Amino acid sequence: MSRALVLNATYEPLGVVSNRRALILVLNDRASVVENTSEILHFANGEIALPAVIRLNKFVRIPYRHAVPLSRRAIFARDGGRCVYCAAPATSIDHVIPRSRGGAHAWENVVSACHRCNHMKADKPLKELGWRLRQLPREPVGSAWRVLGATRAEEAWIPYLEPFGVATATA
Ligand SMILES: [Zn+2]
Known part of the structure; x- marks a missing residue:
């Protein structure tokens, strides 16, 4: 069924x-x-x-047009199931600007990430780490x-x- x-x-x-x-x-x-x-x-x-x-x-x-619901599944699909920082298979969701620093839970600020990057990044901003996003997160159309x-x-x-x-x- x-x-x-x-x-x-x-x-x-x-x-x-x-x-x-x-x-x-x-x-x-x-x-x-x-x-x-x-x-x-x-x-x-x-x-x-x-x-x-x-x-x-x-x-x-x-x-x-309906906004696309922000879900873990949809974020993974948008990002091709890959970590946006290192391209390893994604296992978690990361807020680019950490929530603790005022980052929104929105399409433009959530990305799929691997466990390692998510752990290393913690609540540091990208600039501090010298990391770059492989692509800018957007709401899918x-x-x-x-x-x-x-x-x-x-x-x-x-x-x-x-x-x-x-x-x-x-x-
Ligand atoms: Zn990674």
């Missing part, structure tokens, strides 16, 4: 539902299957594959982030998220 990615009629990612819910949308002609999972639902008169990706048959207008900010992407979704702003949909 897993989840399905819901795309708008324009293929823009909208959100995530259970794949039973996705199947009901398909059976009610509200949506079409784009990709199936390998999970088969058996019922009295036969069987049917549970969808991995569905697309709404009618375009729905969505209010723009693109509607795929609405999906990714809230949940972990399934493998089958990635090709449908990539055109909408997610380069590395992992971590």
Whole structure:
């Protein structure tokens, strides 16, 4: 039992539902299957594959633009799962300007970091350490982030998220 990615009629990612819910949308002609999972639902008169990706048959207008929720998962995804200081695999979240020095808990001030850098940096400012960020942290843009900010992407979704702003949909 897993989840399905819901795309708008324009293929823009909208959100995530259970794949039973996705199947009901398909059976009610509200949506079409784009990709199936390998999970088969058996019922009295036969069987049917549970969808991995569905697309709404009618375009729905969505209010723009939602801020992307700031979560550990989304920060890791934005930073490619790597430490912004040394490129090692990230294991923690770091506030560039430490919170103890007034740094905000905001997209522009949180980055993914490895344990070693986070520990060495502690509450020192970058200048004092002579460190530089590999890239400036920003709020990610693109509607795929609405999906990714809230949940972990399934493998089958990635090709449908990539055109909408997610380069590395992992971590
Ligand atoms: Zn590091």
